[in-house]
Structures are given as structure tokens and as C-alpha cells.
Amino acid sequence: MEGACVLEVDVNGEEKFFVDKNVLSRFSGRLSKLFGKTSVTGTSKTLKVIFHGLPGGPDAFELMTKFCYNNGSIQITPINTLLLHFIAHFMEMTHDLIMQTEKSLECIPYWTWCETLIAFQQCQEFFQASNSSGVLDKIIDSLVRRIVTASDTSPLSSSPDSSALRLSFDTRSTLSMRNSNHPSSWFEDLLILNSDTIEKFINCMVSRKVDHSTISRFLFYYLKHRNLNAPTDEKRKTTEIIIGLFYSLDTDSFSFKSLFGILRMSSSLDLSKCCRSRLESMVGSQIDEATLDSLLVSAADQGMQCLYDVNLVLRFLKYFLQSSVQICVKRLKKVGSLMDLYITEVAPDPKLKPSKFVALITALPDSSRESHDAMYRAIDMYLQVHSGLAQEEKMKICCAINYEKLSSESCKHLAGNSKFPSRTGIQALISQHSKLKNLLQVQDTNYLRKFRNSTHKEQQLNDTENEQVILYAKRVDISMEDDKLKAHLEGMQWKAMELEKICSKIQNQMTRIMKIKLCSPNGGLRSLPKLCS
Known part of the structure; x- marks a missing residue:
């Protein structure tokens, strides 16, 4: 191309691009400022630029070059919105591209579950850019809202072993969920959460009033699968994060058996003292x-x-x-x-x-x-x-x-x-x-x-039948009541004598034991039986 100046661009040490400096500088304020201060001397027209930490990486840079070579026009989709958004700000692109990406981000609630997950993965790959720009929070909030909607329409059973929860781990149910806008199962899909995003995600779920039992079941599932083949250091880091998240939930949202399983599993991980104390307090x-x-x-x-x-x-x-x-x-x-x-x-x-x-x-x-x-x-x-x-x-x-x-x-x-x-x-x-x-x-x-x-009842009966008592007073044999009372008293005396005999036997037995202990050279100790295994 006549008058073209070849620019070699090294993106994060991952890939090199050879582009026209003038075409890219037309739309990129960063390149325009860079080369506006640099004079090209000599016969060589090839320049080289190295970018470190370019958000979006080679994929984002390739999208930017397409935008520049297409005279500032590109189709923006949920799949490429974040990459274009990251590089547009980093490369100080024209205001038109930034406006288009921001408009697309406003439509996040209308993206499909699969599209939102892909965008979420991009946020994790370029965490610093997505977190500082607030895009990560928007993506997480959209995912949590969908989970809340799915839980309201088809709530999971409170039992960790329920058929509803087992279905949520089934591959076919997950695939069908990915084709819908309102997922009813999400445990397996959210295994993509990493140590940088799991806390933000769970905190958002708590703020959105997601049932703590549902959150705890997901955390158990997440910990089990993330630690399956992970190295020891990663297991320790993940376990400590999950224990901290459990500590923020209601204690009745998880069982002793599940927590004790984590305690046994983590015994070889050398957890921090604070983390282990938290886990033991929840178990206890x-x-x-x-x-x-x-x-x-x-x-x-x-x-x-x-x-x-x-x-x-x-x-x-x-x-x-x-x-x-x-x-x-x-x-x-x-x-x-x-x-x-x-x-x-x-x-x-x-x-x-x-x-x-x-x-x-x-x-x-x-x-x-x-x-x-x-x-x-x-x-x-x-x-x-x-x-x-x-x-x-x-x-x-x-x-x-x-x-x-x-x-x-x-x-x-x-x-x-x-x-x-x-x-x-x-x-x-x-x-x-x-x-x-x-x-x-x-x-x-x-x-x-x-x-x-008994006497009180008889007195009440006599009061209500006063006239009959007067008529038949001469016929009542009062001595019968005296005989009854006498018999009861004799019975009580007999019981008292029996109890006194028992007490006397015990006292005699104790006196005999004390004499044996005082007289015996060994203090009256008998040989001990062998300990049963």
C-alpha cells in the first residue's frame, strides 16, 4: 500500500500482529499520541510496539483491527461486547465504539444464560479491567437474578439428596438449561467460578435473598468438584475461601455431617489457624x-x-x-x-x-x-x-x-x-x-x-345431703373410719420399719468395709481385673 507504515504489535507476549500504523492511529488515541511524538527516521518504515496487560488479549486486539480496517464499523454481539469494551477504553478508541459497547452492556438482562456465562468467563480472564469498570458486578447480578427467578418458579428441595438436586447435576438438564433464558439448574455451570469471583458471587446471592440452604448446597458441590484433581496449594486456598463463606451463612443451612466431611478432608491441608477455628466452631x-x-x-x-x-x-x-x-x-x-x-x-x-x-x-x-x-x-x-x-x-x-x-x-x-x-x-x-x-x-x-x-369429698357429700345425714345419723358407724385410719397407720409403720432395716444393713456394710481398709496392710484393695479389649 502506497505510504503505508507497517507496525508490529506484540500483544501480551502471546501473539504478534502486523498492521498499518496510520489506519489504527486514526481510531486509537493511544497510538496517535504515541506516534505523534515519534519521528520515523531511516529507510525502514517498520515500527514495533509491545503491549503488556492488554485487556482482552489477542482476541480483543484482532476485533479492534477489524473495526479500524472496516472504517469504524463492526457488529457488536453479547459474545464480543466485553472484549471490545475493554480494548476501546485501553486503546482510547473513538467515542463511537465506546458508546456502542456501553449500549450493548445495558442489554445484559436480555442476554441468554449461555451468552451471560461466556461474558462472565471473559470477566474472570481479565479480572482487573472488568472489576474496575463495574462490568463484572453487572454480569454477576444478571446471573444471580436468573437463579432467583428459576428458584421461585421451580424451587429445589431442601434435601441435599433430593431428586431435584440430582437432576441439577445431570448433563442433559444442563444442556437444555443453556438453551433457555431462565435456568432451572446452575450448579455445574458455575464451577467456572474462580477464587477471585466466588466471594463476589456468593455475597450477591446473599444480598438477593437467595435461600441459604441452596447456597450451602452449591458450596459443598463446588468444593468437592474444584478440589477433585487440584494441587495442594489450590485446594487450601479454595477450602479457606469456602469455609469463610459458610461462616457468613445461617448455621441451620448446613448439616454437621457435611461440615465434618470438610474438616476431615482439610486435615492434611494445613489451613490457617483462624480458618480452622471457624470450621470447628461451626461443627461444634x-x-x-x-x-x-x-x-x-x-x-x-x-x-x-x-x-x-x-x-x-x-x-x-x-x-x-x-x-x-x-x-x-x-x-x-x-x-x-x-x-x-x-x-x-x-x-x-x-x-x-x-x-x-x-x-x-x-x-x-x-x-x-x-x-x-x-x-x-x-x-x-x-x-x-x-x-x-x-x-x-x-x-x-x-x-x-x-x-x-x-x-x-x-x-x-x-x-x-x-x-x-x-x-x-x-x-x-x-x-x-x-x-x-x-x-x-x-x-x-x-x-x-x-x-x-377423701375426707373433703365426704364432707362435700354430707353438706349436699344434710337432711339425709340428720335422718340416718343414728345408723352411721363412725368406728369404721377409725378402723380404716388405724389400718393405714399400721401399714406406714411397717414400711418405716422395713426402710430402717435396709439403712441399718447399709451402715453395717460400710462399717465392715472401713474396718477391712484400716486393718489390711494393703488397705483392703483387691486385685484388679484385666482390661477388656
């Missing part, structure tokens, strides 16, 4: 949904000598008690029953320190247990294995027992259990004696109340 707040097997986490990975990671369970309990100002009694008792099973399982561990065992059995308030029989059995097993404990350590452990919540059988067994300090046996007997005394008082009170109620 729902520990009432746990099973015994899920809590029996091996301590080998943490470098501890004991069999199970009791520190993790203690942290769970701490977060559970902190999760609410007033915990539901039903939930608290459910955790109490779970911990009875747990301490029974870990008690035979010879490496479990007394301080950790005491922390386990005292972690929950007394109201969490109706009975302390299970705790007594766990302590019995622990003392059987740790026979060398000092009396002070044994007393610290036994202080966790509420003797009032021990059954008669457990009290009787404890009174003759040589593994326990002698004071605990005395306390058990005192508790049992108190129970018997209270039982007698209750029976007496119940009889008197019954007798008074």
Missing part, C-alpha cells in the same frame, strides 16, 4: 447431630500419644456451649448422652491423661444428664486401667459424679468398689440413705393428701 455448634463414630478421630495425625483426639472434642463442646445464650434442654441432653458413649469409649486408653479425662467428664453442665450411671462406669474403667493414680487425682475425677443421680445398684457397687477412694463410698451410702428417707416422706405425704382428699 451442631455436635448434637454427631454420632460416636464421627467423634472418634485418630490422634496420630496430631502427633499425640493417646488413641483419639480428645482436644478436638473438647473444642467442639466449648463451641457448642458458646453457640447460644440459652441452649435447648433437649439438645443439651442429647449431647450428654453422646458424651457418655464417648467417655466410655476413650476411658480404657492407657495414654489418656487424668487432666484430659477430667476435662471430658466435666465439660457439660449437670443438667445435661438425667443419670450418672454411665459416667460412673466410665470412671470405673479409667481407674481400672490407671491403677497407679494418687488419691488426689482419683478424687478430682470422682468429684464429677453427682451421687444423687446414681441408681441404687450403682451406689451399692460404688460402696464396695476398692478402685475408688473410701470417701466416695461414704458419699454414695449417704446419698442412698437420703433417697430412702425422702421416699418414706413422699409416701407419708401422698397418703395424708389422699386421706384429706
